[in-house]
Amino acid sequence: KALGGNRYELADPDSDALTISRHMLTTHLPAALEGEEFFIEYQPLVRMEDGSVEGAEALVRWAHPRHGVLGPDRFIPLAEHTGLIVPLGRWVLEQAVRQACEWQVRGIGGARPLRVNVNLSPRQLRHPELVSETVAVLREAGLDPSSLCLEVTESALIRADDAELKPLRQLADLGVHIALDDFGTGYSNLASLRRLPAGTLKLDRSFTRGLQQEPADPVDLKVVEGIVSLAHALGLSVTVEGVETAAQAEQLRKLGCDSAQGWYYARPGPPEHLSGSTMPLAAG
Ligand code: C2E
Numbered sequence: 001k002a003l004g005g006n007r008y009e010l011a012d013p014d015s016d017a018l019t020i021s022r023h024m025l026t027t028h029l030p031a032a033l034e035g036e037e038f039f040i041e042y043q044p045l046v047r048m049e050d051g052s053v054e055g056a057e058a059l060v061r062w063a064h065p066r067h068g069v070l071g072p073d074r075f076i077p078l079a080e081h082t083g084l085i086v087p088l089g090r091w092v093l094e095q096a097v098r099q100a101c102e103w104q105v106r107g108i109g110g111a112r113p114l115r116v117n118v119n120l121s122p123r124q125l126r127h128p129e130l131v132s133e134t135v136a137v138l139r140e141a142g143l144d145p146s147s148l149c150l151e152v153t154e155s156a157l158i159r160a161d162d163a164e165l166k167p168l169r170q171l172a173d174l175g176v177h178i179a180l181d182d183f184g185t186g187y188s189n190l191a192s193l194r195r196l197p198a199g200t201l202k203l204d205r206s207f208t209r210g211l212q213q214e215p216a217d218p219v220d221l222k223v224v225e226g227i228v229s230l231a232h233a234l235g236l237s238v239t240v241e242g243v244e245t246a247a248q249a250e251q252l253r254k255l256g257c258d259s260a261q262g263w264y265y266a267r268p269g270p271p272e273h274l275s276g277s278t279m280p281l282a283a284g
């Protein structure tokens with residue numbers, strides 16, 4: 001209680017991480033941002049053709065002084081609801097862009113510079129300063145726009161009208177990559193895919209789950225195969241999420257997926273995990 005004065009009045013001293021009140025988390029969010037309680041873990045994205053590292057996704061965590069490390073599912077929806085996602089998202093972008101610069105300066109990733117992927121929430125997408133701030137962050141760090149990938153969920157994008165898509169289009173025109181996150185959960189149709197400025201589909205984990213069992217679920221195989229050929233026909237690359245086993249990785253490679261992310265390759269971890277030799281990479 002000494003930590004945050006009356007901010008903690010609702011916290012139950014016996015509560016575990018699963019029962020912390022939403023209200024308590026929400027009221028503490030601004031102070032947590034001020035107090036630098038957030039940190040970022042990076043999870044590698046691996047090219048399926050040769051197992052090389054293409055880049056990494058920045059995933060934010062909250063080192064809560066009382067409740068330990070909280071995953072983003074615990075506080076991102078609250079931050080989105082209250083609007084704090086805008087400054088929090090800006091902080092994540094700044095950190096991630098700086099980190100990508102550092103990897104590049106140290107020559108990690110070899111001939112092809114590592115890219116960093118940053119999640120963008122619907123609220124950030126609608127923020128009027130999105131383009132100018134992103135450009136400023138890139139300039140200040142000296143990172144080429146092509147080394148940044150912004151991930152926007154499919155459900156956020158299919159609801160967006162042309163005015164809302166404009167900033168993303170501007171960023172794409174500047175060379176920033178746009179990925180359609182959690183693809184397959186938002187019921188896009190062909191027409192809506194074509195009007196989006198995305199260059200990559202990130203196939204949701206729910207599609208790769210059926211490929212974990214031996215033999216793989218034949219319907220899931222067909223579905224993934226169909227999505228991959230559709231994406232490629234539209235000029236989009238395909239990243240698969242949640243790859244946990246060697247068998248899954250091999251299936252997905254055969255199905256033509258371009259890159260993959262998942263515990264099989266590496267769990268999210270500190271940025272040092274990307275430094276080539278220590279990368280726990282077991283390419284399929
Ligand atoms: P996401 O963008 O779909 O990120 C992938 C999630 O899958 C991450 O969960 C990651 O740790 C997890 N994951 C990766 N590989 C595997 C695997 O092989 N198996 C399983 N079971 N899970 C795997 P995490 O870190 O808990 O993030 C959850 C969500 O929170 C993210 O989903 C993203 O939507 C959101 N998020 C994270 N960081 C940020 C951020 O900085 N800004 C915003 N707006 N959202 C964020």
Ligand code: CA
Nearest residue numbers: 057119151181
């Ligand atoms: Ca993501």
Ligand code: CA
Nearest residue numbers: 181182202241
């Ligand atoms: Ca995702």
Ligand code: CA
Nearest residue numbers: 181182204205
């Ligand atoms: Ca997800």
